[in-house]
Amino acid sequence: MKLLQGRGALITGASRGLGRAIARALAREGAAVACMARPGDELTRAVEELTSSGAQAIAVPADITIEDQVAHAIQTAISKLPNLDILVLNAGTWQGAPIVETSESLWDSLIDLNLKGAFLALKHSIPALKSRGSGTVVGIASLGALVGQPGSAAYAASKWGLRGLLESAALELKPHRIRVTVVYPHNIHSSGPAIDAAERDRKIEPEEIADLVTLACSAPSHVAIGNVTILPIASGIRDSMR
Numbered sequence: 001m002k003l004l005q006g007r008g009a010l011i012t013g014a015s016r017g018l019g020r021a022i023a024r025a026l027a028r029e030g031a032a033v034a035c036m037a038r039p040g041d042e043l044t045r046a047v048e049e050l051t052s053s054g055a056q057a058i059a060v061p062a063d064i065t066i067e068d069q070v071a072h073a074i075q076t077a078i079s080k081l082p083n084l085d086i087l088v089l090n091a092g093t094w095q096g097a098p099i100v101e102t103s104e105s106l107w108d109s110l111i112d113l114n115l116k117g118a119f120l121a122l123k124h125s126i127p128a129l130k131s132r133g134s135g136t137v138v139g140i141a142s143l144g145a146l147v148g149q150p151g152s153a154a155y156a157a158s159k160w161g162l163r164g165l166l167e168s169a170a171l172e173l174k175p176h177r178i179r180v181t182v183v184y185p186h187n188i189h190s191s192g193p194a195i196d197a198a199e200r201d202r203k204i205e206p207e208e209i210a211d212l213v214t215l216a217c218s219a220p221s222h223v224a225i226g227n228v229t230i231l232p233i234a235s236g237i238r239d240s241m242r
Helices: 018-026 043-051 065-079 105-130 153-176 197-202 207-217
Strands: 008-012 032-036 057-060 086-089 133-138 178-185 228-229
Touching: 008 018, 008 065, 008 105, 008 178, 018 032, 018 043, 018 086, 018 207, 032 043, 032 065, 032 086, 057 065, 057 197, 065 105, 086 105, 105 133, 105 153, 105 178, 133 153, 178 207, 197 228
Parallel strands: 008 032, 008 086, 032 057, 086 133, 133 178, 178 228
Antiparallel strands: none
16 A cells, blocks of 8 residues: 555646656655646646656646636646645745845745745645645745855745744644644755766755655654755754754
């Protein structure tokens, strides 16, 4: 029996990188997955890859920053999945600039994608999770949600906001037996050539984070995995995090 057999999962930002790896990992354990991302060839290919491997997978295209589109995509997922038991809030991006060089448009785009998008997906998924009387929400944050980073103030602000959103959600949803996990990854190797031996201890693969997400989703129903930091063994953590 696969760990997530019979469960339905919605993953945002699932057309590439970490989101695509998470969709593969959950599907491998038997979950039916709904992949949310902007419409396009990447989303189509991601779902085709899943279905060709025997997984139950659907595309629910949406711009994560537009509420009407998010609400419609989630209702589509609810209507086509066996259930909605898992929500993975993965959609996001990084762009850096010193504060004085951060344009209003860059600030708005990072806050919208990294924080507002997570809020909208969570808001419109909660009723379905509550109706199940259980569920798992996993948010992909960043080490930037725990410590400030020079040249990355807008990104850090969006991820600190995500942390606040999800820690508040954990308390709101606890009475409904919906657990919330926040994952803080660092130094993800999400694109480009394969890691050489010299860099292996300094980067983590999306699949390794996806395995952690799968663990959080498949834990016994009375167990909640809270805030988890995952980083390469050779990467340092600032003293302020201790």
